[in-house]
Amino acid sequence: MATSQNSTARPGSAQPVLDEGRVPWVDYAKGICIIMVVMMHTTLGVEKYAGATSWLGGFIEFAKPFRMPDFFLISGLFLARVIDRDWRTYLDRKVVHFLYFYVLWFTIQWVMKTLAPAFADSTVGAALLNWGSLLWDPPGTLWFIYILPVFFVLAKLARSVPPAIVLGLAALLQIVPHDTGWFIADEFCERLVFFLVGYYAARHVFAFAGEVGAHKGRALAGLAAWACANGTLVWLGIAHAPGIGLGLGLVGALAVITAAVLAAGVPWLEGLRYCGRHSLVIYLAFFIPMAGLRAVLLRWGWIEDLGTISAIVTVVSVIVPLLLYRLARGTRLALAFERPGWARLPGTRRKAGLVPAE
Numbered sequence: 001m002a003t004s005q006n007s008t009a010r011p012g013s014a015q016p017v018l019d020e021g022r023v024p025w026v027d028y029a030k031g032i033c034i035i036m037v038v039m040m041h042t043t044l045g046v047e048k049y050a051g052a053t054s055w056l057g058g059f060i061e062f063a064k065p066f067r068m069p070d071f072f073l074i075s076g077l078f079l080a081r082v083i084d085r086d087w088r089t090y091l092d093r094k095v096v097h098f099l100y101f102y103v104l105w106f107t108i109q110w111v112m113k114t115l116a117p118a119f120a121d122s123t124v125g126a127a128l129l130n131w132g133s134l135l136w137d138p139p140g141t142l143w144f145i146y147i148l149p150v151f152f153v154l155a156k157l158a159r160s161v162p163p164a165i166v167l168g169l170a171a172l173l174q175i176v177p178h179d180t181g182w183f184i185a186d187e188f189c190e191r192l193v194f195f196l197v198g199y200y201a202a203r204h205v206f207a208f209a210g211e212v213g214a215h216k217g218r219a220l221a222g223l224a225a226w227a228c229a230n231g232t233l234v235w236l237g238i239a240h241a242p243g244i245g246l247g248l249g250l251v252g253a254l255a256v257i258t259a260a261v262l263a264a265g266v267p268w269l270e271g272l273r274y275c276g277r278h279s280l281v282i283y284l285a286f287f288i289p290m291a292g293l294r295a296v297l298l299r300w301g302w303i304e305d306l307g308t309i310s311a312i313v314t315v316v317s318v319i320v321p322l323l324l325y326r327l328a329r330g331t332r333l334a335l336a337f338e339r340p341g342w343a344r345l346p347g348t349r350r351k352a353g354l355v356p357a358e
Helices: 024-050 055-063 066-074 086-119 124-133 142-155 163-175 185-202 201-213 216-236 244-264 267-277 280-283 287-300 304-329 333-336
Strands: 339-342 355-357
Touching: 024 055, 024 066, 024 124, 024 244, 024 267, 024 280, 024 287, 024 304, 055 216, 066 142, 066 244, 086 124, 086 142, 086 280, 086 333, 086 339, 142 185, 142 280, 163 185, 163 267, 185 201, 185 244, 201 216, 201 244, 216 244, 216 267, 267 304, 280 304, 280 333, 287 304, 304 333, 333 339
Parallel strands: none
Antiparallel strands: 339 355
């Protein structure tokens, strides 16, 4: 999802200040988001395994109203500069690109979690049926890149419809209670509006980020006020009530952007930006170290505090995918993180070789 200095004059276009072809605070924001996602999966897994809650669980609940809304909003920020491309090119970049990684990595998960145990239990047939179900029922760690191509296609199909109508319908989907029993359908209703806000309101988002950078003292004060309000609504148990959830998601996304702009001026937080630049790499592979290390720490009892265990597993689960990516580059294993040329739609190949995940 790299950015470019060329922006199209669409409703959501903007002219941000760039650094090496990227917008620094966007990478920091993505870094914050991906770490929160890994932390959520890690902490909930540790608590479920141990049958008890942890101090880190409180932060997971605090972040729930804005963790994914911000990720989707950022995903829509640069859509204006590519949405008018021909359908073949657009589908290659915005659909096939993500579906390649989805199919590859849900197959890797399936082999590790389902197929291998199935051989021991003589239930290979059931395991094969389970693989097929993943085509419409994505695993919890990969649903984001499953639904993102759907949003990209929907946005292009609706580009001639007035934004107010599209946003209004998406907001209505989010506000109206929805519990279909189909996870991905519920997430579609819950997240679409945030993606579209990122697309249609990109210029305003970049203007907001510019104001944060120009008034850091006020930004810090606003961030503190938001944290108190968000925490209070979460504590009261109404953070996800109709209307309130939408508002908290949008304001929380701006809060993450505020934190990202402020973090971009801190030299020792450069690692956060690196995580953001490689957020898809982390997202794809964090489950590998997470599952193993979580089991080891809980079974061996080296550390008793569940929050500390969750924090350690989170850090390792963020770092290991980045190391795997570095080790895989230049080898045949690079296709785990870089889409090979053969996985492009015909007529869209720019050159032979690998296409980076981001």
